[in-house]
Amino acid sequence: MATDVTTLSKARRNLEHLCDDVCKRHEPLIITRKNGRHVVLLSLEDYRHFTGEQEPTSKELDSLYTDLEREEDA
Structure with a gap:
């Protein structure tokens, strides 16, 4: 498994694509x-696998997303 590497500047410009790629390939991305x-960009699924944490429920993730959206709007 060859880990991809990118710079922070490139990651900023392509964050959505990079997130999709990391989730699809299940391979981390090092951001220099x-x-x-x-830092390392890693899918939540892979992070949970490596740490042994339980997967949050869909309801928990929806609640977290709503809370974060509220914070951004404040």
């Missing part, structure tokens, strides 16, 4: 940053 504090 100038300050050396690099």
Whole structure:
């Protein structure tokens, strides 16, 4: 499994596509940053698998989404 790498600037421009690709392929994406504090983009499904956390219900995710939307509008 070859992990893909991109810069933060490129990730910003292509975030929706990158998220779709990470979820579809079930492979993480490393995002490099100038300050050396690099991050990994990983699907929620894969994150839950690696950490052993239980999958949230659809209702829990809908509630979380609503709460986040409310925060953005505030």
